[in-house]
Amino acid sequence: MKTKNRPPRRRVPPQNTEATTAGEQTSDRPQPGSGPQLAKGLRSRTARAQGARVESGRRRLGPAGSSGRRESSIQRRLESNERERQRMHTLNNAFQALREVIPHVRADKKLSKIETLTLAKNYIKSLTATILTMSSGCLPGLDGPGPKLYQHYQQQQSTGSTLGATEAQPEGHLQKYSTQIHSFREGS
DNA sequence: TAGGCCATCTGGTCCT
DNA sequence: AGGACCAGATGGCCTA
Numbered sequence: 001m002k003t004k005n006r007p008p009r010r011r012v013p014p015q016n017t018e019a020t021t022a023g024e025q026t027s028d029r030p031q032p033g034s035g036p037q038l039a040k041g042l043r044s045r046t047a048r049a050q051g052a053r054v055e056s057g058r059r060r061l062g063p064a065g066s067s068g069r070r071e072s073s074i075q076r077r078l079e080s081n082e083r084e085r086q087r088m089h090t091l092n093n094a095f096q097a098l099r100e101v102i103p104h105v106r107a108d109k110k111l112s113k114i115e116t117l118t119l120a121k122n123y124i125k126s127l128t129a130t131i132l133t134m135s136s137g138c139l140p141g142l143d144g145p146g147p148k149l150y151q152h153y154q155q156q157q158s159t160g161s162t163l164g165a166t167e168a169q170p171e172g173h174l175q176k177y178s179t180q181i182h183s184f185r186e187g188s
Numbered sequence: 189t190a191g192g193c194c195a196t197c198t199g200g201t202c203c204t
Numbered sequence: 205a206g207g208a209c210c211a212g213a214t215g216g217c218c219t220a
Binding site: 077080081084085088092112113114 | 192193194195196197198199
């Protein structure tokens with residue numbers, strides 16, 4: 001199953017969740033960004049989470065239980081949620097930035113996170129292999145970055161015990177990266 | 189409908 | 205002590 005070309009889902013700024021679920025006072029925590037309007041019929045994740053919690057009530061509420069929680073405790077949790085949300089947004093921005101510098105075949109297709117990381121890894125390796133090849137050809141002597149780069153590469157290879165036989169050679173990285181690009185293009 | 193991917197919430201642990 | 209980080213849980217959206 002593939003989830004390709006999925007349009008980015010839109011979100012509204014975070015809302016109070018726990019207090020709503022617990023039937024306690026809602027927070028008037030500021031809502032950063034004062035979020036975009038949702039497309040018709042499209043609920044935000046936060047809103048959906050709220051709904052899910054209200055509907056199913058399956059979220060963990062901690063040992064004290066929602067009813068016994070002090071307001072300050074709830075407020076702390078909400079602030080923590082907000083920080084976590086921001087942290088994840090920062091992480092996702094970094095993923096997006098990474099996507100934009102990784103050449104891949106289908107620009108219209110958004111790489112998943114795991115695809116992004118895997119491609120990036122092999123892209124770096126293929127670039128390293130290319131640099132090695134070029135530097136060893138141009139700088140056979142003792143001066144210049146070539147030998148040092150090669151030493152570093154060899155060190156990396158010796159410490160990385162998970163490399164397969166193909167990856168043991170610089171050309172293998174390029175081949176693997178190329179293969180991976182094609183497999184993503186094929187949607188496999 | 190199943191499975192992949194994702195956002196969010198949550199509590200625990202680590203770090204400053 | 206408080207924030208950052210992490211991983212598990214949960215449920216929605218989307219595609220095959």
